[in-house]
Amino acid sequence: MDNHTLTITDNRTQKSYEVPISHGTIRAMDLRQIKTGPEDFGLMTYDPAFMNTASCQSAITYLDGDAGILRYRGYPIEQLAEKCTFLEVAYLLLNGELPTSDQLDEWNCRVMRHTMLHENVRKFMDGFHHDAHPMGMLISTVAALSTFYPDVRNIADARCRRKQIVRLIGKMPTLAAFSYRHRLGRPYVYPDPDLSYTQNYMNMLWRKTEPKYAANPVLSRALEVLFILHADHEQNCSTSTMRAVGSSNADPFSTTAAAIAALSGPLHGGANEEVLRMLDEVGSKEHIPAFIEQVKEGKRKLMGFGHRVYKNYDPRARIIKQVAEEVFEVTGRNPRIDIALELEKIALSDEYFIKRKLYPNVDFYSGIIYQAMGFTPDQFTVLFGIPRTVGWLAQWEEMMLDPERKIARPRQIYTGADKRDFVPITLRSVHDRELVGA
Numbered sequence: 001m002d003n004h005t006l007t008i009t010d011n012r013t014q015k016s017y018e019v020p021i022s023h024g025t026i027r028a029m030d031l032r033q034i035k036t037g038p039e040d041f042g043l044m045t046y047d048p049a050f051m052n053t054a055s056c057q058s059a060i061t062y063l064d065g066d067a068g069i070l071r072y073r074g075y076p077i078e079q080l081a082e083k084c085t086f087l088e089v090a091y092l093l094l095n096g097e098l099p100t101s102d103q104l105d106e107w108n109c110r111v112m113r114h115t116m117l118h119e120n121v122r123k124f125m126d127g128f129h130h131d132a133h134p135m136g137m138l139i140s141t142v143a144a145l146s147t148f149y150p151d152v153r154n155i156a157d158a159r160c161r162r163k164q165i166v167r168l169i170g171k172m173p174t175l176a177a178f179s180y181r182h183r184l185g186r187p188y189v190y191p192d193p194d195l196s197y198t199q200n201y202m203n204m205l206w207r208k209t210e211p212k213y214a215a216n217p218v219l220s221r222a223l224e225v226l227f228i229l230h231a232d233h234e235q236n237c238s239t240s241t242m243r244a245v246g247s248s249n250a251d252p253f254s255t256t257a258a259a260i261a262a263l264s265g266p267l268h269g270g271a272n273e274e275v276l277r278m279l280d281e282v283g284s285k286e287h288i289p290a291f292i293e294q295v296k297e298g299k300r301k302l303m304g305f306g307h308r309v310y311k312n313y314d315p316r317a318r319i320i321k322q323v324a325e326e327v328f329e330v331t332g333r334n335p336r337i338d339i340a341l342e343l344e345k346i347a348l349s350d351e352y353f354i355k356r357k358l359y360p361n362v363d364f365y366s367g368i369i370y371q372a373m374g375f376t377p378d379q380f381t382v383l384f385g386i387p388r389t390v391g392w393l394a395q396w397e398e399m400m401l402d403p404e405r406k407i408a409r410p411r412q413i414y415t416g417a418d419k420r421d422f423v424p425i426t427l428r429s430v431h432d433r434e435l436v437g438a
């Protein structure tokens with residue numbers, strides 16, 4: 001370990017410092033000792049968007065973006081997607097180990113027992129406009145749920161924390177399905193705990209007058225796989241939001257609502273919705289070259305392409321492509337898949353994309369499947385949020401138990417005005433930069 005250090009020479013003072021390297025990382029706080037004098041605050045790092053900063057230590061998800069590897073708790077995503085149910089993977093993410101058969105039965109039962117909503121939630125739903133975006137409804141109703149449970153703030157108690165986690169995982173599909181039916185003006189369907197997690201979700205979405213909803217097994221398995229693929233993805237934008245908000249000891253419902261808000265953006269989970277709009281706009285294969293030209297000129301983005309961490313094919317996109325073919329056997333082929341495949345082919349052989357290591361990400365193909373299954377594009381990000389709730393909560397609980405936990409509070413480099421004296425309003429002149437919209 002002796003040589004696992006970094007020697008830094010400060011050319012301002014000619015002083016040298018030795019800082020330890022652990023896991024290929026130095027601690028930013030070790031730089032604070034590097035000063036020009038007693039008045040100096042000490043050296044900081046500047047890393048907008050956290051391009052090269054580890055914000056935590058985590059044992060949940062391993063991601064190697066150059067090699068295109070994704071593992072939950074050490075298990076390759078490909079194996080989990082092939083062999084597990086979604087709730088089995090949820091158990092793994094939260095507990096670190098796969099459940100035994102008894103543990104899984106008990107876990108399934110616990111989650112499904114928590115799928116019911118308080119009747120007042122219907123009133124919230126009814127308050128939304130008929131065309132309210134489902135993500136807005138989800139953010140609001142998840143936050144509102146924090147007011148229903150007096151124990152929600154008792155986050156220091158392990159049992160209580162687990163209770164909120166099960167509540168959130170159980171209720172998320174119910175909220176999502178209620179928002180879906182609200183938009184269609186259909187009566188809400190209550191959860192059926194006899195069904196599996198995804199079958200029950202489909203039941204609440206699509207049941208009409210039949211006494212018992214029977215989901216198509218290929219489609220419910222496809223949804224299960226998609227949920228597994230979306231369950232966690234280490235320190236992405238929404239998970240970092242979850243950790244940042246949770247670090248203030250906010251309750252897990254409010255914290256999850258903040259994470260859903262982060263997910264809703266088109267550069268994150270909202271990209272799957274944008275991909276569908278983009279494919280519709282491209283319309284047919286012969287328009288692809290012109291579209292690609294626009295992307296290369298910087299006028300557009302190829303939505304569903306590129307990733308902060310993956311500089312290789314996103315392993316989730318590869319699995320989703322296979323699932324798409326299975327779904328189309330049941331639903332008929334979504335013609336957008338052919339446009340997507342052609343876009344991918346052209347993009348992957350084009351210098352612009354090769355140079356920048358831009359590959360399809362999870363969102364490139366997921367929307368095509370969702371649409372074939374009957375979802376409208378504005379539902380796609382909700383379908384991302386339901387399973388990601390598990391990852392958010394696993395990461396939140398890991399943070400709560402981290403002995404190094406402190407409230408998230410980055411530093412800044414101040415670039416504003418120096419100290420100046422107040423000017424009475426009668427003596428002020430119009431300044432150069434008019435405030436926009438003021």
Ligand code: ACO
Pocket residue numbers: 236266267268269271295300301302303304305306307308309356358361362363
């Ligand atoms: N289409 C065209 N060009 C792109 C794309 C894209 N989708 N993504 C990145 N680039 C280009 C950038 O313009 C930049 O080019 P330059 O070096 O000439 O300026 C270069 O590739 C690097 O891109 P950055 O924006 O610096 O990469 P960053 O890591 O900051 O962004 C992001 C990652 C936000 C995912 C980006 O690739 C993007 O906007 N993709 C489209 C939206 C999308 O699909 N988001 C879903 C991501 S997966 C998820 O969140 C679940």
